[in-house]
Amino acid sequence: MTTPPPPTWPGAFGAEPRRKRRALSRELIVETALKIVDTEGLDALNMRRVAQGLGTGAASLYAHVANKDELLALLLDRVYGDLSHPEPDPERWREQAKEYLTRQRDNLVAHGDLARAAMTQNIPTSPGALDAAETMLALLRAGGLPEQVCAYGVDVISLYVVATALEETSRKGPEGAPDQGQVDAYLGGIRSFFASLPPERYPLITGMAGPLTRNVGDERFEFGLDLLFDGLVAQAGRVYD
Amino acid sequence: MTTPPPPTWPGAFGAEPRRKRRALSRELIVETALKIVDTEGLDALNMRRVAQGLGTGAASLYAHVANKDELLALLLDRVYGDLSHPEPDPERWREQAKEYLTRQRDNLVAHGDLARAAMTQNIPTSPGALDAAETMLALLRAGGLPEQVCAYGVDVISLYVVATALEETSRKGPEGAPDQGQVDAYLGGIRSFFASLPPERYPLITGMAGPLTRNVGDERFEFGLDLLFDGLVAQAGRVYD
DNA sequence: TCTACTAGCGAACGCTGTTCGTGTCAACTA
DNA sequence: TAGTTGACACGAACAGCGTTCGCTAGTAGA
Known part of the structure; x- marks a missing residue:
């Protein structure tokens, strides 16, 4: 029996900026992953492929992203975030x-x-x-x-x-x-x-x-x-x- | 570029019954797989697990089922097939x-x-x-x-x-x-x-x-x-x- | 009884997500 | 400036997956 974990969103709503050393960052990982999904499809997205796109190994990603599920969630959020939101007008x-x-x-x-x-x-x-x-x-x-x-x-x-x-x-x-x-x-x-x-x-x-x-x-x-x-x-x- | 294959449904609409030798059959595989999905969930469903449930190896399944996707399709069809269909009455x-x-x-x-x-x-x-x-x-x-x-x-x-x-x-x-x-x-x-x-x-x-x-x-x-x-x-x- | 065919199946391949232990560099301390 | 430290990077490995190969063995037909 698996109790579903409480919904959280790591590092949002008052997050602390992470100090970077070698240019690897959560944003970069998401960006690279999105490029892969865009050009090769979701099935082609795996951790090694993303790491390869960043010139590193898969293990390095896990310092910034908990697992692949979180990466997918970040990708979706990134895409949803591209939208602008209308000011509701009751007339239309x-x-x-x-x-x-x-x-x-x-x-x-x-x-x-x-x-x-x-x-x-x-x-x-x-x-x-x-x-x-x-x-x-x-x-x-x-x-x-x-x-x-x-x-x-x-x-x-x-x-x-x-x-x-x-x-x-x-x-x-x-x-x-x-x-x-x-x-x-x-x-x-x-x-x-x-x-x-x-x-x-x-x-x-x-x-x-x-x-x-x-x-x-x-x-x-x-x-x-x-x-x-x-x-x-x-x-x-x-x-x- | 992947052209989607034309939709087919292997062995339906005038299928020939498959001769069986040792009790392994498409129906048995579907039945076993469904039992696993019911009790352990879809994530627990893999070819080795199904084969184990039948006391054999994963490779044996591929004689009756093209691949896991087809097995899933068969499972769904099996579940949809459990329904009885009403005679339409325009009044209700x-x-x-x-x-x-x-x-x-x-x-x-x-x-x-x-x-x-x-x-x-x-x-x-x-x-x-x-x-x-x-x-x-x-x-x-x-x-x-x-x-x-x-x-x-x-x-x-x-x-x-x-x-x-x-x-x-x-x-x-x-x-x-x-x-x-x-x-x-x-x-x-x-x-x-x-x-x-x-x-x-x-x-x-x-x-x-x-x-x-x-x-x-x-x-x-x-x-x-x-x-x-x-x-x-x-x-x-x-x-x- | 012998032969041909086919289903069964162990072993292996290539792929996946993830972890471990070590290496290494940047920044803080003296 | 030299030394120390700790967080990050990363190669290698593990366990699991779907699928294939090629051998085994049992059955049906001659």
């Missing part, structure tokens, strides 16, 4: 939220399949992820939604964004931004697979192979966001003990 | 869908953190997952929703179910079903962490620590489902080229 909170979440997804997609790492850490405890959650809460509250709906809603929404980013990036090789031709080829493969299934068992999947694999710009992503916001507004009247 | 498609999805989630949760494996295979290609998708499509169509809304919607919904199951199971140790006390302890830890954050930077998170970590039965899960269905109905009028 929905557009603000859509714009913000779209940037959040683009930001994730821009860093290869890093979203896969975000998928496992379901509850945000890093500063960057907390900032994102705070921003979304502010936008939802600006929309006049009740507390509990905002609380539940922010969970569903951030889940959707990360999962969509993951879906987007897993449709291609691990290198850089998703190439439209590659995505089309992948989805085309899925489409013909769906269409080739036995129609007597899967009448709807075979019949709807086209709509199921439709990929027109951000339409799919925006559909999900509109769906979520409409749903949230519809749930606004719900009461909780 | 929503209740049917909620009931079906709840069973689907319970089914996943019952098998430890296997949901984590489901998270990465985003597009269903196994018979069991295809059955689930077909069922959901039928229910949504019974609700009178347009084709494209159903197509996009089934994606979002199955994503939500898997992610929720994952969230549920990752809140505890890897053994068996989630224990209420353990979940409460975990969420209590998160709650005090949220409450202990600097209020000037995170006024909403600190102020809403309670609602954010609320966990009353299936309320959270059902909230998400209601939200999704309300959103789908609201999107019903949308037109696509």
